[in-house]
Amino acid sequence: MITGSCLCGEVKYEISGKVGDIVHCHCQTCRKAHGAAFSSVAAVNDHEFHLLGNVTLGCFESSKGKKRYFCVNCGTQIYAKREGTEHIVLRLGSLDDDPQSVEKSHIWLSQKASWYSLRSDVPEHLEFE
Numbered sequence: 719m720i721t722g723s724c725l726c727g728e729v730k731y732e733i734s735g736k737v738g739d740i741v742h743c744h745c746q747t748c749r750k751a752h753g754a755a756f757s758s759v760a761a762v763n764d765h766e767f768h769l770l771g772n773v774t775l776g777c778f779e780s781s782k783g784k785k786r787y788f789c790v791n792c793g794t795q796i797y798a799k800r801e802g803t804e805h806i807v808l809r810l811g812s813l814d815d816d817p818q819s820v821e822k823s824h825i826w827l828s829q830k831a832s833w834y835s836l837r838s839d840v841p842e843h844l845e846f847e
């Protein structure tokens with residue numbers, strides 16, 4: 719079982735199946751929704767994604783037929799769902815466990831933040847510095 723939760727802990731979920739290949743999405747909508755350079759996502763089958771407890775997620779329809787679900791208390795993005803599909807698109811930043819899946823691609827680079835580069839010599843630190 720792979721588990722995840724929101725920042726405040728009100729939303730918790732379990733995944734009983736596989737997490738799909740990882741996609742990093744740089745579209746403007748993802749950047750705004752996540753307040754970040756990009757959003758890292760992967761597909762999970764509807765029937766293998768289980769919200770725990772009796773929690774109601776907030777929801778925003780960011781484009782027609784596509785809804786983004788988040789914790790109403792702390793704002794953590796949990797998943798998106800497109801009408802007529804049988805999977806959710808999980809927001810991987812909410813995971814507490816390793817998804818045991820592989821990175822597949824970066825998409826929507828046409829809308830990438832101008833201040834972010836995929837390949838760069840920016841110094842890396844294990845913690846805040």
Ligand SMILES: [Zn+2]
Binds near residue numbers: 724725727729792794
């Ligand atoms: Zn929360």
Ligand SMILES: [Zn+2]
Binds near residue numbers: 743744745746757826
């Ligand atoms: Zn996107």
